[in-house]
Each structure stands twice: as structure tokens, then as C-alpha cells.
Amino acid sequence: MDLPVVWFVAIAVLWTGYLVLEGFDFGVGALLPVLARDDTDRRVMINSIGPVWDGNEVWLITAVGATFAAFPAWYASMLSGFYLPMLLILLALIGRGVAFEYRGKVDSDVWRRRWDVVIVAGSTLPAFLWGLLFANLVRGLEMGADHVVTTTAFGLFTGYAVLGGLLTLSLFLLHGAVFLALKTDGPVRLRARSFAAWSALAVLPLLVGFVGWTQARSGVGWTLVPALVSVAALAVGAGLVHRGREGWAFTATAVSVGTLAILVFGSLFPDVLPSRTDPAFSLTIENAASAPYTLTVISWVTAVFLPLVIGYQAWSYWVFRKRVSRDQIPAAY
Amino acid sequence: MALDLARWQFGITTIYHFLFVPLTIGLSVVVASLQTAWHRTGRTEYLRATKFFGKLFLINFAMGVVTGIVQEFQFGMNWSDYSTFVGDVFGAPLAMEALLAFFLESTFIGLWIFGWDKLPRRVHLACIWAAAIGTNLSAYFILAANAWMRHPVGFEIDPVTGQARLTSIWAVLSNDQAWSTYLHVVSAAFIAAGLFVAAVSAYKLLKNVEPREHELFRKSMRAGFVVTAIAGVVVAVSGDHQAKLMARYEPMKLASAEALWDDEHAAGFSIFAVGDIQDGRNHVNIQIPGVLAFLATGDFEGDVQGINDIQARYEQVFGPGTYIPNVGLLYWAFRMMMGLGLAGVAISLVGLWLTRRGRLFRWDWQYRLVVAALPAALLANIFGWILTEMGRQPWTVVGELLTANSVSPGVSLTEVAISLSAFTLLYAVLAVIELGLLFRYVKAGTAAVMPYPAEDEPEPEKTDDRVPAFVY
Numbered sequence A: 001m002d003l004p005v006v007w008f009v010a011i012a013v014l015w016t017g018y019l020v021l022e023g024f025d026f027g028v029g030a031l032l033p034v035l036a037r038d039d040t041d042r043r044v045m046i047n048s049i050g051p052v053w054d055g056n057e058v059w060l061i062t063a064v065g066a067t068f069a070a071f072p073a074w075y076a077s078m079l080s081g082f083y084l085p086m087l088l089i090l091l092a093l094i095g096r097g098v099a100f101e102y103r104g105k106v107d108s109d110v111w112r113r114r115w116d117v118v119i120v121a122g123s124t125l126p127a128f129l130w131g132l133l134f135a136n137l138v139r140g141l142e143m144g145a146d147h148v149v150t151t152t153a154f155g156l157f158t159g160y161a162v163l164g165g166l167l168t169l170s171l172f173l174l175h176g177a178v179f180l181a182l183k184t185d186g187p188v189r190l191r192a193r194s195f196a197a198w199s200a201l202a203v204l205p206l207l208v209g210f211v212g213w214t215q216a217r218s219g220v221g222w223t224l225v226p227a228l229v230s231v232a233a234l235a236v237g238a239g240l241v242h243r244g245r246e247g248w249a250f251t252a253t254a255v256s257v258g259t260l261a262i263l264v265f266g267s268l269f270p271d272v273l274p275s276r277t278d279p280a281f282s283l284t285i286e287n288a289a290s291a292p293y294t295l296t297v298i299s300w301v302t303a304v305f306l307p308l309v310i311g312y313q314a315w316s317y318w319v320f321r322k323r324v325s326r327d328q329i330p331a332a333y
Numbered sequence B: 001m002a003l004d005l006a007r008w009q010f011g012i013t014t015i016y017h018f019l020f021v022p023l024t025i026g027l028s029v030v031v032a033s034l035q036t037a038w039h040r041t042g043r044t045e046y047l048r049a050t051k052f053f054g055k056l057f058l059i060n061f062a063m064g065v066v067t068g069i070v071q072e073f074q075f076g077m078n079w080s081d082y083s084t085f086v087g088d089v090f091g092a093p094l095a096m097e098a099l100l101a102f103f104l105e106s107t108f109i110g111l112w113i114f115g116w117d118k119l120p121r122r123v124h125l126a127c128i129w130a131a132a133i134g135t136n137l138s139a140y141f142i143l144a145a146n147a148w149m150r151h152p153v154g155f156e157i158d159p160v161t162g163q164a165r166l167t168s169i170w171a172v173l174s175n176d177q178a179w180s181t182y183l184h185v186v187s188a189a190f191i192a193a194g195l196f197v198a199a200v201s202a203y204k205l206l207k208n209v210e211p212r213e214h215e216l217f218r219k220s221m222r223a224g225f226v227v228t229a230i231a232g233v234v235v236a237v238s239g240d241h242q243a244k245l246m247a248r249y250e251p252m253k254l255a256s257a258e259a260l261w262d263d264e265h266a267a268g269f270s271i272f273a274v275g276d277i278q279d280g281r282n283h284v285n286i287q288i289p290g291v292l293a294f295l296a297t298g299d300f301e302g303d304v305q306g307i308n309d310i311q312a313r314y315e316q317v318f319g320p321g322t323y324i325p326n327v328g329l330l331y332w333a334f335r336m337m338m339g340l341g342l343a344g345v346a347i348s349l350v351g352l353w354l355t356r357r358g359r360l361f362r363w364d365w366q367y368r369l370v371v372a373a374l375p376a377a378l379l380a381n382i383f384g385w386i387l388t389e390m391g392r393q394p395w396t397v398v399g400e401l402l403t404a405n406s407v408s409p410g411v412s413l414t415e416v417a418i419s420l421s422a423f424t425l426l427y428a429v430l431a432v433i434e435l436g437l438l439f440r441y442v443k444a445g446t447a448a449v450m451p452y453p454a455e456d457e458p459e460p461e462k463t464d465d466r467v468p469a470f471v472y
Helices: A003-030 A037-047 A053-070 A074-083 A083-105 A109-139 A161-182 A185-218 A220-240 A244-267 A292-319 B003-040 B044-078 B079-116 B123-150 B168-175 B174-209 B211-249 B253-256 B291-297 B308-316 B327-354 B364-390 B413-444
Strands: A271-273 B156-159 B165-168 B269-276 B281-288 B395-397
Touching: A003 A037, A003 A109, A003 A161, A003 A244, A003 A292, A037 A109, A037 A161, A037 A185, A053 A292, A053 B079, A074 A083, A074 A161, A074 A271, A074 B044, A074 B079, A074 B308, A083 B044, A083 B079, A083 B168, A083 B364, A083 B413, A109 A161, A109 B156, A109 B291, A161 A220, A161 A244, A185 A220, A185 B269, A220 A244, A220 B123, A220 B165, A271 B123, A271 B364, A271 B413, A292 B079, A292 B165, A292 B413, B003 B044, B003 B123, B003 B165, B003 B211, B003 B364, B003 B413, B044 B079, B044 B174, B044 B413, B079 B123, B079 B168, B079 B395, B123 B168, B123 B395, B174 B211, B174 B327, B174 B364, B174 B413, B211 B253, B211 B291, B211 B327, B211 B364, B211 B395, B253 B308, B253 B327, B253 B364, B269 B327, B281 B291, B281 B364
Parallel strands: none
Antiparallel strands: B156 B165, B269 B281
């Protein structure tokens, strides 16, 4: 494999890591009004992702930074082409990050309820928008020879793309519920378990629909494997969480999200941003990539440091491996 | 028009981001040092100070993190032509920043916040240091990227695509403009952080609500002064070096910051000038002879280039056009940066003298002056960036790419207007909330983060505190 292809794979890996990790913390945030009955429940939920959500989000920062370095034209056309949705995602991520940090800092119900609204909106919106945007990447955008995207914000809302958005949103809710079943104890755990199992009835058809559409539209032979694995893993995960096998259930939903991301990038290959105007105008791995020297440099840096990052992030998950429950939440903030 | 709005957005979001960044850079080290002192001595006072300043640090840290995300996306969203042109060079340090620094910072800050009762004390202490190192490391990468825009090195222009292509990452990372800027920016950050600690302490000493925390704040105020004084030395030395690099790499910026219109031998440093920018000359200019020449070249008899002459030379090299930045703004930004920054350092030095050997200030206004030094230091940081970035105009990459050619061609005026308004509005709301929270925690004092024992119980000299930390 040549270096640009290696970097396409590396960026796919970073995005996969991001969607698997922040997927569940989006889900937890969006599920606040669904699974919590009182403020203590909400704090159980928020504290379950408290130590890790920021680290999860850095996968996004790294994926985007790596795209800038390895495929400048892709970075430029994608971010300027998805201008308004990207803006919404940024606003959501800002609000949500501040909300986690600030909601417990003033002992007032009004204060907390307001931040809860920000957390729910700030988690729901990007969970939907990432699906919408990735589906649009697979579908392609109107783009001329100058690689300037001309699709408007409204033009992004096609049937296929909206299906993609609904899928990521619902899939992240389920993934988040399974995470809560795994990481909390008490009433939240039970509610999360049943939510995860029942919501699978809605998520599975969406997943089958999107995966089938993607495979039919732009899949190749081998992408059938992640497509099928994604569906199977989700079904298995729902079954396992229903039977209380939460650890394995979370592994399964993580695999489902991960293989879905692999399917998306596999369908994109060898393009990075297909043009609907004329396939000849598409941004491809070849024409968007940085020169070999830059790719070599960042390859070495990544080869050394990414394993280290994964190591200490895994350690951090291990440190906070215990379930969070209501009796651990102190009364005072 | 879209260009102007995109520039406004970059200015507003970056300045806003940089209100939090210097405090994060400096306070992470201050808090880590306080916790180290507690770890070494076991004295309750240090733990209480760690928790108190740690809380303020975290309130500020959150804002720095979330406003930082915008910066990374903004290049692609508003400046796509810039991004395509520089990505091969500029992207590498950004990717490294995320991989080496951001992961470190975010993971270990999580471990620190939530790990008080879960980690061995030594490991927990290491976490705050890891976060502090991550923060200070991230500054290097982003400043190396920024330095490259002002003094591009280690690249060539691809003859086919016309884009910049990295030829030596080492040249980019060891750029003299990069490490010189790093020293200057980070020491300025420590001035701000030192004054933050001093200002908070001075406020608490002034109000004097809780007598038991009096001694703690007297010490922390002095500690803040010491940090600022030491950083003040580094800022002055690196600032001098920055001026020399500016004379060499960006003579137009230096000339504009000095309102020096024509090439001059043994040029003087302007104290106050009123000029005519259209006409390219000053009406009034009060100067100290030879000082600018010394600042720029290290020789009182040195030659310094002037705006009109540089403009003529640039037209020869780059073709017709205006290569003069906003002279009036740069002239005053330069003076505000130096004046406010040095005022903060001076207040610290005098403060150290006045509080020597257990003494305290005699007058309330002295405390108030210390409180006022904090916004002054933050403003000095901002003026420094205005000088740096506005002084680089009309270029984004000096000599290589004009700002006018950097903007996203496909993004409409409406889109930038929406984005600019959304960020401005959100940032304004968050500023009010953030300041309110900081003020609330400063007011509540150390007892709010770590209660004092009841009246009849003596405060234990040493504490081994392992409270559960479900802080959210």
C-alpha cells in the first residue's frame, strides 16, 4: 500500500475511534430526560462519562487535524462545504463541554435544569449531524473542478442522508444506554438495560436500511462484511444487554458502530469527497494527499504516539472501571 | 465583504480563546506545584490552596478547551484556500499537537478531577503534571505553526499544484521564530497566571471575611508575584529577541509598530506620535534617540527600514499593491502590550518588596491595584497578538500568500455572517457565566472547597485527604 492509502486508513481509524467513543457519551447526554427520574439519577449518568468524555472528543480533534495534514484539499473542501452543519456541531460541542463542567458548580435547580437542556441538545444535534454528513460524503456533493462545494445546506437533507442522521442518532442512544447499563448501578442501570433492548427494535430496521442502501449505492465486495457484521453485532448486543451480559453487550454495540464507520469509509474509497457534478472533479486519495515527505513524518509520529495514547486512555477507563451508583453521589456539590 | 467578516470572526474567536489559554498554561503549573508542596509536606494549607486554585483553574480550563475546537475547524471552514495552500506544512504540527498534547491534557485532567480517591497520591500528583505538560507542549506546536506563517521555512512551492510542500519538519519545529515566540508567549502567560493568583489573593485579603485563610492568601499573593517577576525577566529578554527577528523577517511590521516612515540610521524609539497615514509621515514624534536601532539590530548606530521604503521595495519584488498594515493600530498595540505587561511586572516587584518578612499592604488601593493588574496582563497578551497578526497583513504567509487569497471561495457572505453572529453571541453569554462562576468561587473562598474544622477543634497540621470526587 502506498502512503496516501495508509493515511486514508489511519483517518478512518481515527474517525472510527471517535464515533465509537463519543458515540456512547452523546447517547448518555441525550438520554438524560429519558432514563433519569431525579437529579441524583442525572448525576449518576453524567458522572459515568465525566472522566472520559473530553478524551473521547480529542479523537475528533485528531481526526480533523490529521485530515488537515494528510489531505489538505479534503479538509478544506469538506469543512467549507459543510459550513452550516459544522457550525452547529461546533456550537453544540462548546455548549455541551461547558455544561458538563459548570452544571454542578452552582447549587440551584434552575441552574442545573438549564445546563441539562444544553447537554441534551448538545448531544442530540451532533449525533444526528455526523450521520447526515457522512452519508453526504458517501453520496457525494456538487463540486466543480476547483473543488469548491456548491451543495447548499438544504441540499444536504436528502432521504439517504437523513436516514444516515437518524441512524447515528438512534444508534448512539442505544450504544449510550448499553454503556450506562455497564457503568452504573441501581435504577438507571435497569432502565438503561430495558431501553437498550427495546430501542433495538427501532434501530435495527434503520441500520439494515442504511447499510443496505449504502452497500447497494457504493459498496464493493468486501464492504459486505462490515455491513453484515454491523447488523449482526447490534442484534447480538441487544440480546445480550437484555440478558444482563452488559460487558459483552457493550463490546457488541461498539463493534456495530465501528463496522458501520468502516463500511462508510470503505464505500468512499478511493475517493475522499466524490463530486456529483462530474466524477472527474472528485477529490480522491491521490489528488488530495500531501506529499510523501509529510506523510512519512506524520506516520512516524503516529506510529510512536498513537499506541501510547491508546494505552493511557485504556488505563484511564480501567481506573474508573467501577459502576457509579446513587449512594456514591454526595449530597452537596 | 465575506473576507472582512471572516477576518473579524478569526479575530474575535482567537482573542476570546486567548483570554483563557494563558491562564490555563500558567495555572496548570501553579496548581501542580501547590499539590507537589502538599505532597512533600502534607500541610493542610497547601491542599486547601490546591483545591481552591484548582477549582478556578478548571472553570477557566473548560472554556479554553471548548473555544479551542473552533480554531481547528475554522481554517477549513473560512480559509479553505489558505488550508489547501499550507496544509502540507501547517497541518503536520497541528496533527502533532492533537496527538501528543491534547490527548495527554484531556485524559489526565479527567484522571485528576475524578481520581482524588481512586489513585495513589503520587500517581494522582503525576496526573496534574501530565496535564500541565500537555498544555505547555500544545503551545509549542501551535506557535511553531503560527511562526511558520510569519517566517516560512523548510518548504518549497510545488511547481505543479502551486501549493507549499514540506521539505524539513525539523526546520519548521526549530524555526528561530518558533522557539523565540514560544518563550515570549509562555512567559507572558505565566505573568498573567501569576497575576491571577495574586489578584484573587489580594481581593480576599482586602475583603478579609474569613480570618483563617488570611495567612494562606498572604503567601499565595507573594507566590503569584514571584511567578510574575520571574516570567517578567523571560518576557523582556525574549521580547528583545522578538524585535530583532521582526526587524529581520518582518521589517514592515516593526516599521509600522514604530510609525517609522523612512529608512533611518540610528533610529529612535517613538514614545508618542501623531501621524498622517495617507501622507506617510508623522506630525509629532517624540523619540528616544538610537533605542529603536538598538532594539532592532543590537547596535545604537544600526539601520532600521521605514514603511515608505519597504513599500517601494516590496512593489519591486511582489508587484503593485499595498503592503502596509494598519499603522495606527499597530503603533498603539505595541505600546499597550509593553506598557500593560511591564506594569504588571512592576506591580509584582513592588508588591514583593512591600510584603517582605510577613508585612502586608497598608492601603486598600494597593490591593485594588493588584486586582487591576490581572485584566491589564490579559490585555497585554491580546495586544501582543493583535500586533503579531495584524502586523503580518496583508499576508497570511509572509511573502507567499495574501490574506485576500486565503478565504473560502464557496462560503457566502450570509454564511459567514451567521457564523460570526452565532459565535459572538454564544461567547458573550459564556463570558458572563464564566466570570460569574469565577467570582462566586473566589467570594466563597477556601472553605467552600474544603471546610474548616469546627471552632473548638484545631486545624490538623497535616491532612491525608481522600474524598470521593464525583464532581459533576
